[in-house]
Amino acid sequence: MGCRRRASASELLRVVVQRSEGCQNRLVPDPQRxxxxxxxxxxxxxxxxxxxxxxxxxxxxxxxxGAVDVAAVRALVESESAERPTPAHEAGRDRMKTTR
Known part of the structure; x- marks a missing residue:
């Protein structure tokens, strides 16, 4: 979504919105879908x-x-980042190499 790169569903994290009593919408990670x-x-x-x-x-x-609270999703992503290797699209390995 953010980087607009395509990936299989197993490589992506699904998030849903949980509406609260206030005006703040809260995103909740849904890894089990x-x-x-x-x-x-x-x-x-x-x-x-x-x-x-x-x-x-x-x-x-x-x-x-309105505003969206992404704290729960950010906490999950940051905790997983220590466990997961860097994806190819972030490491720059997916860019075409040009030679002259």
Whole structure:
């Protein structure tokens, strides 16, 4: 979502919105893909998550208005980043090498 790179569903993290009593919408990670409601997908990387937040992609994808709290998703992504190797699209390995 944030980086706009395609990936299989198993490589992406599904998130859903949980509406609270206040005006703040809270994103909840759904790694098991079982929560009801409209979902959005993001790579398991803080870079992709940051881009999605900056572009306000969650609000558009989930069709919600107002601010979005991504603290729960950020906590999961950051805890996983220590366990997962860096994806190829972040490491720059997927770019075509040119020779002259």
């Amino acid at each position: 079982r929560l009801s409601g409209r979902g959005a997908h993001v790579h398991h990387s803080s870079n992709c998550l940051d881009q999605a937040v900056r572009k306000r992609a969650f609000a558009r994808a989930l069709r919600i208005e």
